[in-house]
Amino acid sequence: xxxxPFPIKHGGGLNNKDSSxxxxxxxxxxLLNVVFHRNGTVETxxxxxxxxxxxxxxxxxxxxxxxxxxxxxxxxxxxxxVIGTNVQRLTAGAWVNEATVAVTAGNECQFAQANNxxxxxxxxxxxxxxxxxxxxxxxS
Numbered sequence: 681x682x683x684x685p686f687p688i689k690h691g692g693g694l695n696n697k698d699s700s701x702x703x704x705x706x707x708x709x710x711l712l713n714v715v716f717h718r719n720g721t722v723e724t725x726x727x728x729x730x731x732x733x734x735x736x737x738x739x740x741x742x743x744x745x746x747x748x749x750x751x752x753x754x755x756x757x758x759x760x761x762v763i764g765t766n767v768q769r770l771t772a773g774a775w776v777n778e779a780t781v782a783v784t785a786g787n788e789c790q791f792a793q794a795n796n797x798x799x800x801x802x803x804x805x806x807x808x809x810x811x812x813x814x815x816x817x818x819x820s
Contacts (some may be wrong), residue, residue, distance in 0.1 A: 790802065
């Protein structure tokens with residue numbers, strides 16, 4: 681049975697046109713981050729969860745996911761980010777420095793996986809390659 685849209689029958693909802701004293705009990709001036717339910721209730725929408733142990737003072741310039749296959753059926757999966765000139769790996773809920781790479785801090789970075797390797801590039805600096813646990817700078 682296809683889902684049918686349901687009308688909000690109470691006539692309430694967002695009213696950001698009237699002045700504060702004209703707002704009715706079933707109306708609100710601000711409804712950011714809410715979810716309406718069929719029974720007419722409204723609840724706060726779930727937020728976001730912090731990934732890792734901190735938000736840091738420097739914004740990440742790249743995120744990448746790496747899946748390494750050792751050829752014997754074991755796969756290692758890891759999430760990486762670039763902060764300044766450091767590549768960090770998410771390990772047990774904390775960001776841990778994996779390597780210091782020669783990239784210009786502040787340039788947006790991209791991760792790409794190919795042939796069981798992870799590549800880090802930003803279009804300006806030399807490309808870096810990860811072979812399971814070893815980071816190598818490739819020639820320009």
